[in-house]
Each structure stands twice: as C-alpha cells, then as structure tokens.
Amino acid sequence: MSVFVLVPGAGGAAWYWHRVVSELRARGHEAVAVDLPGADESAGLPEYADAVAAVIGDRAGTVLVAQSMGGFTAPMVCARVPVGELVLVNAMVPLPGETPGQWWGNTGSEAARLAAAEAGGYGTAFDLDTYFLHDVPAEVAAAGADHQGPEADIAFGQPCAIERWPDTPTRVLAATGDRFFPVDFQRRVARERLGIEAETVPGGHLAALSHPSRLVDRLLERVPRDR
Template sequence: MATYVLIPGGGADPWYWHLLVDELRDRGHDVVAVDLPSDDDSAGLAEYADAAVEAVGDRENLIVVAHSLGGFTGTLLCDRVKVDLLVMLQAMVPKPGESPGEWWAATGYEQARREQDERDARAPDDDRTLFYFDTPPELIAEAAKHPRGQSATPMMKPWPLATWPDVPTRFLLARDDRFFPAEFLRRVVQDRLGIVPDEMPGDHMPMLSHPKTLADRLEKYRLDLTEHP
C-alpha cells in the first residue's frame, strides 16, 4: 500500500481531488489531500511546506502528486520527508533562486498563452474554457461552490532549494489544457528537468475531468517504481 499525497494548485482546496481520492482508495491506498493556507496573506512557501509536512505526519511509502502552483510546495515537501516518487501534474517547475511570481516571465508563459488563446479564439474572460475545457458541467457547477482565494505572498520569495530534490520524478501533462498549453509545458519540462513529459487527455483539472485515467497513470508509475527501483 502506498500513501498518495495530493498537493493542490493555486486557490484550490481538497475538494478538487475528491474523485481521484475515491479512485485511489478503492485500489487500497491511503490518500492525503493537503489543505494549503492559500487565502492566508501571512503564509508563504515555507508555511505551505509546513502544512504539507503536518498533513503527512508519520505516514510512509509516499507518492507526492503536485498540481500547477503546487509544484513549488511538492518539491519542498520532498526535501523535508522521505518520498518514494514525485509526480508533477500539469505543474510549475521551480528553478533555484526563482520565485513563483518570476516563473511566468522566465518561462515565456505570456506569449505561449496568447498564442493558445488565438488558436482557440477564446474570449479573455472565459475562465470556464481556460480551466475546465472538458470537465463535466455538473462538476464545474460544484467547483463554483468551493471558492478559495490565492494570496500573492508565496509568489514573492525565491524557491529556496539549491538543486532539485533527490527523488525519482515524473511529469504528467494534460494535453488539452488551455491554461498551461501542452507545447509550452513540453519545452519547460525539457529545459528544466531534462525529461520528456508523459501525456494524458484532460484540461487544467484532470483530477476532475479524467480521474480514472489519472489514477491508472499514477498506479503505473507506482508499479514501475516497484519493479525498477
């Protein structure tokens, strides 16, 4: 049995993981959906990492799944506790000395998003298409009941690690995401991690749009790690 530790993206609470939680628990695993203090202006990356460490407690056999902005917290957790595998899910890939706020310009995100918006002919205020391109409508409606602010505080200070944590790492890319376009993320992952990302269908919230497929991918990673440690 593994313990899956799910790290949310910006302004997200544990609800967003509930379908994946059910999938993984049905397969016999422990699951921790971390609740980060994203709407607390006194909390930065250090406090986010503290919250993740506290949520894990004394659990073992950890597989950390970090989504979007959660890539900054997930990597810090890997530096604090023993982790068997880190899965970056449509995640921001930190670089030493760079803050989350600097990440956007450093990676060329704005141009990539502008080009994606032009391809999609997306209206600037159409957040539904931006984040929930293929999420079922009933889940989009439910998501609206879970508003969570995202403080700018964790965007201010640099990612504090000197190197990437010494943990086996996989990157899983949702190829239909309009917020982090696939072509953009392929480049960032290759440049910063030196690996080719794996790909699955899904928008920016694949835990809602394709929870079973996501669980299948995570389980394959776990089995691959067991067979080829």
C-alpha cells in the same frame, strides 16, 4: 498499497483532488489531499510546505502529487521529508530560488498560452470557463463553486527555497487539452528545467476533475503491485 499525498494549486482547495482520492481509495490505496491556507496573507510557500510535510511525516515511499502552483511547494517538501516519487500534474516547475511571480516571465508561459489559443480557435482573454472548466462536467464545476478561493499575493513573491532540485524520482504529467499551460509548453519546460520528457494525460488544466480515472491510471503505472 501506496500512500498518495495530493497538493492543490492556487487557492489551496483539497476538494480539487476529491475525484482522484475516491478513485485511488477504490483501487486499494491510501490518498490524502492537503488543504492549504491559500487566502491567508500571513501564510505562503513555507507554510504550505509545513502543511504537506506534516501529512507525510516519516512515512517512506509516499507518492507526492502536485498540481499547477503546487509545483512550487512540492520540491520544498521533498527536500525535507522522505518522498518515494514526485508527480507534477500540469504544474509550474520552479528553479531553485525562483518565485511564482517570476516564473511566468522566465518560462514564457503567457506567450505560449496566447499562441495555443490562436491555434486552437478559442478566446485569448482569460476566463475560468474557457481555460479551466471547458472539459469539466457541469455538475462537478457547479459543486466546485463553494470551494473556490483566492490565492493571497504573499506566495507569489516567495522563493522556492531549495538549493537544487531534490533527488526524488520525478515525473511530469501534462494534459493534452490544457489551455492554461499548453502541452507543448509543458514539454519544453520539463526538458529545460528537469531534463525529462513529460508524459501526457487526457483533459485540461483541471484533469483531476475532468478525467480522474485516466489520471489515476497514469499515477499507478509505476507503483509496484505488491506495495
């Protein structure tokens, strides 16, 4: 059995991972999704890292999985507590000291999003249905409405407080249908910032909601069978 700790993106809703949590537990693993105080203007990246680190504690071998903006919290956690593996899923990959607000321009994410939209024939104006919910089952998307929350501005101006990328073995999973962070963009950022090749999974930006079983298949690929 392995222990998976799952970090959500902007808004901080642990609900985002609920289908993956159920799938991991059904396969005999422990899984905990962390709720973050995304709407709290007095809490930002340090508090997010505190919350995740508290869940992990001193348990060795934990697999830490972070989605989207959770990519800023995850390396801060790895620098503080023992983590067996870090998996970034459609995630922002920060440089040491970089803020989420700086990341967009530094990586060229907006240009990549617009280019992918033009090539794919869908709208360039951002809206949730086009960029986040286009492949999420309607009943799942409807259930998620009660769990949506804002991301307070404070976190966007706070640095990823690491001196270097942690030594934790790291994987990048990029969804082939992600319209927000297109797959080729994610591949480039993974190479440039981590020196690794991104692996692909099916689905869009919210792959944990649209393709949970396939995502779990990927998460378990490197987990020893006797853990």
